[in-house]
Amino acid sequence: MNNQQIAKIFNxxxxxxxxxxxxxxxxxxxxxxxxxxxxxxxxxxxxxxxxLTALPGIGNDLAGKIREYLNTGTIKKYLELKKExxxxxxxxxxxxxxxxxxxxxxYDTLNIKNVDDLATAVQSGKLKGLPGxxxxxxxxxxxxxxxxxxxxxxxxxxxxxxxxxxxxxxIKEAAPVGRIEVAGSIRRRKETVGDxxxxxxxKKPETVMNIFINLPHVTKIVxxxxxxxxxxxxxxxxxxxxxVDENSFxxxxxxxxxxxxxxxxxxxxxxxxxxxxxxxxxxxxxGNKRTGGKTEEGIYKALKLPYIPPExxxxxxxxxxxxxxxxxxxxxxEDIKGDLHVHTKWSDGSYxxxxxxxxxRTRGYQYVAITDHTKGLGVAHGLDESRLAxxxxxxxxxxxxxxxxxxxKGIEVDIKSDGKLDLPDETLAELDIVVASIHSGFKQxxxxxxxxxxxxxxxxxxxxxxxxxxxLIGERDAYAVDMEAVFKESAKYDVAxxxxxxxxxxxxxxxxxxxxxxxxxxxxxxxxxxIASQYDYMSYGVAMARRGWxxxxxVLNTLPLEQLxxxxxxxxxxxxxxxxxxxx
DNA sequence: GCCGTTTTCGGCCCGACTGTTTTCAGTCG
Numbered sequence: 001m002n003n004q005q006i007a008k009i010f011n012x013x014x015x016x017x018x019x020x021x022x023x024x025x026x027x028x029x030x031x032x033x034x035x036x037x038x039x040x041x042x043x044x045x046x047x048x049x050x051x052l053t054a055l056p057g058i059g060n061d062l063a064g065k066i067r068e069y070l071n072t073g074t075i076k077k078y079l080e081l082k083k084e085x086x087x088x089x090x091x092x093x094x095x096x097x098x099x100x101x102x103x104x105x106x107y108d109t110l111n112i113k114n115v116d117d118l119a120t121a122v123q124s125g126k127l128k129g130l131p132g133x134x135x136x137x138x139x140x141x142x143x144x145x146x147x148x149x150x151x152x153x154x155x156x157x158x159x160x161x162x163x164x165x166x167x168x169x170x171i172k173e174a175a176p177v178g179r180i181e182v183a184g185s186i187r188r189r190k191e192t193v194g195d196x197x198x199x200x201x202x203k204k205p206e207t208v209m210n211i212f213i214n215l216p217h218v219t220k221i222v223x224x225x226x227x228x229x230x231x232x233x234x235x236x237x238x239x240x241x242x243x244v245d246e247n248s249f250x251x252x253x254x255x256x257x258x259x260x261x262x263x264x265x266x267x268x269x270x271x272x273x274x275x276x277x278x279x280x281x282x283x284x285x286x287g288n289k290r291t292g293g294k295t296e297e298g299i300y301k302a303l304k305l306p307y308i309p310p311e312x313x314x315x316x317x318x319x320x321x322x323x324x325x326x327x328x329x330x331x332x333x334e335d336i337k338g339d340l341h342v343h344t345k346w347s348d349g350s351y352x353x354x355x356x357x358x359x360x361r362t363r364g365y366q367y368v369a370i371t372d373h374t375k376g377l378g379v380a381h382g383l384d385e386s387r388l389a390x391x392x393x394x395x396x397x398x399x400x401x402x403x404x405x406x407x408x409k410g411i412e413v414d415i416k417s418d419g420k421l422d423l424p425d426e427t428l429a430e431l432d433i434v435v436a437s438i439h440s441g442f443k444q445x446x447x448x449x450x451x452x453x454x455x456x457x458x459x460x461x462x463x464x465x466x467x468x469x470x471x472l473i474g475e476r477d478a479y480a481v482d483m484e485a486v487f488k489e490s491a492k493y494d495v496a497x498x499x500x501x502x503x504x505x506x507x508x509x510x511x512x513x514x515x516x517x518x519x520x521x522x523x524x525x526x527x528x529x530x531i532a533s534q535y536d537y538m539s540y541g542v543a544m545a546r547r548g549w550x551x552x553x554x555v556l557n558t559l560p561l562e563q564l565x566x567x568x569x570x571x572x573x574x575x576x577x578x579x580x581x582x583x584x
Numbered sequence: 585g586c587c588g589t590t591t592t593c594g595g596c597c598c599g600a601c602t603g604t605t606t607t608c609a610g611t612c613g
Contacts, residue, residue, distance in 0.1 A: 023585085024596095025586085025595085025596055026585050026586090027585090028585085028586095028596080029585035029586055029596095030585075032585090032586085033585085033586090056586095057585090057586065057587095058586085059585065059586050059587075060585095060586095061585060061586085062585070062586085096611090096612090097602090097610090097611070097612090098611085099610060099611050099612085100610095100611095101609080101610060101611085102610075102611090131604095132603080132604060132605085132609080132610085133603095133604090134603070134604065136602085136603060136604085137602095137603065137604085140602090140603090195613095197613085223600085223601055223602075223612095224601090225600060225601055225602090226600090226601095227600075228599095228600055228601070229601095230601095230612095240613080242600090255598090255599095255613095256613085258613080260613065263597075263598090263613095264597055264598090265597095266597090267597040267598070268596080268597070270597085271596090271597075272588095272589090272590095276597090276598085277597080278597085278598055278599065279598080279599070279600095280599095
């Protein structure tokens with residue numbers, strides 16, 4: 001898709017313009033356009049010229065540059081800028097504490113072209129004597145370079161959310177705080193997180209700050225002010241704590257949750273209404289009379305907007321939707337009636353069926369689908385026809401003993417490298433639900449991988465495609481697949497796409513969820529649990545669904561048992577009918 | 585470079601903290 005490439009170029013143009021010291025509003029225009037394009041669920045190449053300039057932040061000039069890219073594969077202005085500034089200089093902007101002004105200064109006066117040059121320059125004392133540079137700045141630069149080399153990359157939400165909750169607990173126990181909550185991208189439930197933002201109320205902010213910077217596991221204090229401090233933990237995660245007055249908590253939570261772009265839009269709206277919005281509240285100009293700030297809802301109300309849930313706050317159309325009262329009613333964890341992708345000891349899970357069932361019942365579920373692997377996955381001790389028959393028999397027996405709960409007989413059938421399924425249709429027909437997925441041949445061509453998924457989707461017995469893109473956050477990229485083709489076919493054949501809630505997968509992610517939703521695809525949210533406690537990953541899957549603007553009606557496992565079974569059956573019947581029509 | 589229920593020109597979000605400065609620029613979120 002072209003969107004990401006164009007967004008990347010626009011962001012780089014913005015960086016280059018910053019280094020040149022150009023007008024900051026022009027720079028912001030490029031960044032805003034980049035974000036607008038990056039968040040779009042459909043290919044920008046499909047838009048008409050009118051639709052293009054209707055996008056927020058895209059005017060005639062940038063629309064022209066987009067068309068130029070689509071026609072020629074590049075943008076002349078971008079190439080010219082790149083000629084003026086060596087590539088490594090952009091890298092300097094990634095050093096924390098180093099912005100465009102200093103980077104430009106170093107390049108202009110010392111010909112520093114990359115991070116290695118910079119380190120050498122500091123070590124050989126070349127920075128001394130430059131205006132505004134003293135010992136402390138040199139130390140900070142060296143420190144930042146070493147953090148950078150260690151790789152302070154974004155980490156999975158599933159790692160940092162528990163860490164954030166733990167830190168909050170520690171602060172609560174030791175410091176005089178009232179309310180305390182996680183904010184930032186964790187509260188927006190982004191799939192990866194850069195740092196941890198925490199907001200608290202207190203009458204003694206200095207005391208709270210002192211306790212915070214002295215918590216165990218703090219290895220470096222980045223900032224230490226009266227109401228705001230930042231530290232780095234021993235595993236390299238930055239944690240920011242901000243303390244505000246009780247009356248400003250809502251405004252501060254809104255501000256601190258972001259996204260930055262969402263907040264900028266809100267402040268623009270405020271300005272147009274003759275108001276001022278900051279982290280302390282909404283103020284009426286002139287006179288600076290406070291008209292809100294205690295609650296987040298109050299902030300949005302003051303701007304004449306309905307409350308916008310944190311997961312939507314990306315300036316990706318939510319503000320426009322809010323103004324037209326068209327915000328989706330997002331699916332919640334309480335809507336989930338069961339898990340449809342669960343493993344047991346019969347393949348690579350660690351628990352017996354009855355144990356997984358008991359754990360599902362404590363979560364208030366009405367059903368769970370046992371979906372062990374098939375024989376193709378030798379490492380997972382996958383099931384062949386005879387072992388599957390025995391598992392089915394056992395499930396039937398257990399089901400007879402259950403009241404108000406049902407185990408669905410399922411399978412996670414392997415889509416083999418030639419696109420065939422790992423078990424014959426007559427075996428799959430014995431099951432209530434068939435989940436199909438790819439576990440091998442990731443390096444095949446885009447055409448081959450796409451064809452494999454398409455042929456699985458067309459199989460009359462397949463209900464769900466699990467972890468459709470195969471990505472593992474920080475470990476493995478999504479495999480090369482034409483996802484548009486996959487979604488179109490899924491919508492046509494009524495096959496659900498899984499939102500796999502396993503923290504390293506979160507696959508589909510929010511971007512693909514929005515795209516699939518546009519094609520009319522239905523979804524299931526499943527944990528892929530291999531042990532009972534992993535049922536709790538469901539909240540991450542629901543978070544992705546919410547970020548993808550999904551409502552209850554888009555998600556099949558929000559249906560009560562009877563309706564779900566009916567739906568699974570009608571999906572198969574529909575496909576069989578389609579196949580017969582094709583033959584005749 | 586974008587944009588308009590004040591505007592087709594003249595605006596464009598707001599504040600904390602740091603390091604260098606005697607009052608502020610740079611950076612960050």
